[in-house]
Amino acid sequence: MKIFLWRSSRRSPPIMTKVGLRLRNCVSIMFKVKIADGKKKNGYIQLFFDSLVNVCANTTAHAIPNIIHTCETFIEYFQYPFTVHLNVYEKDLVDFPAVSICNLNPFDTSKPHTLKYIKEKLAEKNLSTEVHGTDDLPALYQVRQAMKVLKASEMYDRDVNKSFLEYDMGFKLDDMLISCYFNGERCDTTNFTTFFTFEYGNCFTYNKNDFEHKIHKTSRSGPNSGLTLELFTGFPGKQDLFLEKKGLYIVVHNNSYEPDVKFEGMKLPVGFSADVSVHRYFYNRLGPPYGSCKEDTSKSNEDDPEFYKATIALGLYSRRICLEICIQNLFIIPRCNCSDPSIPIVNNSYILCHTMDEINCIDKVRNELDTRDLSIDCDHECPVDCNKIDYEISTNFADYPSEYYFHTIENQPNLSNKFKNFGNLTYSNFKQSVILLNVFYKDLAYSFLQEIPSMHFADAIGIIGGQIGLFLGCSVLTFFEPLEVFIEVCYKLLTKPRKNIIQVKASI
Known part of the structure; x- marks a missing residue:
C-alpha cells in the first residue's frame, strides 16, 4: 500500500510593520470592521488588506504609506503654534516714562474743613475718631473700616455735589514737594498733573503726555540721572488720622494714560532714600486664531x-x-x-x-x-x-536722612514752613515724615517680546509637498503596481486554499 500526502501550498503572510499597523487601523476605522493580525481573517477585507500591505512593503515608491505622516503636519498647522522671540534693542535717546506719586494718607487733617468733614461723616455712621482695639474688634479692623467709610463718603459727595470739589480734603503737591530735579535740572509743581483716586485722594503725575506738557527725553541712565524728589508726607501724630502706615505710592507707567493705582505700582516707606531703576518691555501678541487677544x-x-x-x-x-x-x-x-x-x-x-x-x-x-x-x-x-508696554522696576533703599543732611536742610524755608504749625522740627519728626525718591533707567535698552507663527499655510503645503517629493519616488514600474494589486486579489479569489487531503490507494 502506497500512501501519498498532498498539502496545499500558500505564501507566508507579510510582516506587519508599523506602516501596516497604521494602515490596518485606518481601514478598521473607515470600514468599521476589526481586522485580525494574521490569525483570524475577516473575509474579503482581510484579503484585500494583506495584498495592499504586501505591495506597500515592496513597492518601488518605497514609502507611499508615509503620506499618512502628512496628517500630522495638518494637525500641527491647525493647532496654530507660535514661538516667542526676545530681542533687546539699544537706543541713545528715549522717552522718560511717566511717574505718578500719591500720599498714602488721602486726608490732610491739618486743614480745618477736612477735620470737620471727617468728624461729621463718622458721626453719621455712629463712629468716633477715638479708636480702642478689643479682642473682638482689633484696632486694625476698626481703623480700616473707618477709612473705607471716609473714602466712600468723599467719593459719594464728589459725585452728587459738584460744589464739593472746591473743598480739597487731601494733600496738594505744594504741601508735599520739598525739591525736584530731572537730570540735574530744577523742576516744580508746574511739571505735574493732578488726578483723583478713591484709594489715595490726590495723585500727581510727572511727564504725562498732554497738551500742557512736553514729554521729557533722556540719554542718561543710572542712579545719577532721572527724576529726584524730596517729599513730605505729613507730620507724625498730627496728619495721620486713621492711617496704620505712612509713605508714598509710586507708579511708573506709559506717558499716554492715567494709571490704575488699585493694581499698579508699589508703596515706599518714609525715612529712606529709594532708588527705583526701570527697564522697558514691549509685548506683541498674536490675535486669532493663534490667541484670544x-x-x-x-x-x-x-x-x-x-x-x-x-x-x-x-x-x-x-x-x-x-x-x-x-x-x-x-x-x-x-x-x-x-x-x-x-x-x-x-x-x-x-x-x-x-x-x-x-x-x-x-x-x-x-x-x-x-x-x-x-x-x-x-x-x-x-x-x-495684543500690544502692551510694561515697566519692570527694582528698588534699593538707604537710610535717610543723615544727621549732617538734616542739620543742613532743617532751616530751608519750604521745609520749615511745613512743620511750623506743629512745633519744633526735630530729626525724629523729619525722618518720620520725608522720603527721598530717585527714578531712573537701569539702561537705555528695551526688550521686545514678539509672538511669531511657527508654521504658515505655505509652510504646511511645502512640508507636505516635500514629503511627497522625498518619499514618493516613482518609476515606470510604479504605475503598474495598482495592476499588480488587482491581479493578486483576483488570483487569491480564484485560487482559494484547499483543505489538506490524504489520498490512499490500495493495491491488492
Whole structure:
C-alpha cells in the first residue's frame, strides 16, 4: 500500500510593520470592521488588506504609506503654534516714562474743613475718631473700616455735589514737594498733573503726555540721572488720622494714560532714600486664531462686548479695569443696589455705596468672589490687548536722612514752613515724615517680546509637498503596481486554499 500526502501550498503572510499597523487601523476605522493580525481573517477585507500591505512593503515608491505622516503636519498647522522671540534693542535717546506719586494718607487733617468733614461723616455712621482695639474688634479692623467709610463718603459727595470739589480734603503737591530735579535740572509743581483716586485722594503725575506738557527725553541712565524728589508726607501724630502706615505710592507707567493705582505700582516707606531703576518691555501678541487677544484696543465696534466698550469710553483700555466693571455690574450692583466707589463709574443710574451696610455688602461680595472662577463670567467681556508696554522696576533703599543732611536742610524755608504749625522740627519728626525718591533707567535698552507663527499655510503645503517629493519616488514600474494589486486579489479569489487531503490507494 502506497500512501501519498498532498498539502496545499500558500505564501507566508507579510510582516506587519508599523506602516501596516497604521494602515490596518485606518481601514478598521473607515470600514468599521476589526481586522485580525494574521490569525483570524475577516473575509474579503482581510484579503484585500494583506495584498495592499504586501505591495506597500515592496513597492518601488518605497514609502507611499508615509503620506499618512502628512496628517500630522495638518494637525500641527491647525493647532496654530507660535514661538516667542526676545530681542533687546539699544537706543541713545528715549522717552522718560511717566511717574505718578500719591500720599498714602488721602486726608490732610491739618486743614480745618477736612477735620470737620471727617468728624461729621463718622458721626453719621455712629463712629468716633477715638479708636480702642478689643479682642473682638482689633484696632486694625476698626481703623480700616473707618477709612473705607471716609473714602466712600468723599467719593459719594464728589459725585452728587459738584460744589464739593472746591473743598480739597487731601494733600496738594505744594504741601508735599520739598525739591525736584530731572537730570540735574530744577523742576516744580508746574511739571505735574493732578488726578483723583478713591484709594489715595490726590495723585500727581510727572511727564504725562498732554497738551500742557512736553514729554521729557533722556540719554542718561543710572542712579545719577532721572527724576529726584524730596517729599513730605505729613507730620507724625498730627496728619495721620486713621492711617496704620505712612509713605508714598509710586507708579511708573506709559506717558499716554492715567494709571490704575488699585493694581499698579508699589508703596515706599518714609525715612529712606529709594532708588527705583526701570527697564522697558514691549509685548506683541498674536490675535486669532493663534490667541484670544484684541489687536486694536484704541476703539470699539458695535459687536464688541458691552464691558469692553464701557472701558474704552473711559479712555485707554485696561483689562483689569474692564474686569472690575464686569464684577461691578454682574455681582456688586445686583446684590448691594449701589456701585463700588473704587470702580470707575460707567452707569450714572446707580448711586455710589457709602453707608456702613453698603460697604459691608461690597466686602461680602468680594470675599465670595475670591473662590469663584471669574473667567467664566468676564473673560469673554474683557479681551487681552495684543500690544502692551510694561515697566519692570527694582528698588534699593538707604537710610535717610543723615544727621549732617538734616542739620543742613532743617532751616530751608519750604521745609520749615511745613512743620511750623506743629512745633519744633526735630530729626525724629523729619525722618518720620520725608522720603527721598530717585527714578531712573537701569539702561537705555528695551526688550521686545514678539509672538511669531511657527508654521504658515505655505509652510504646511511645502512640508507636505516635500514629503511627497522625498518619499514618493516613482518609476515606470510604479504605475503598474495598482495592476499588480488587482491581479493578486483576483488570483487569491480564484485560487482559494484547499483543505489538506490524504489520498490512499490500495493495491491488492
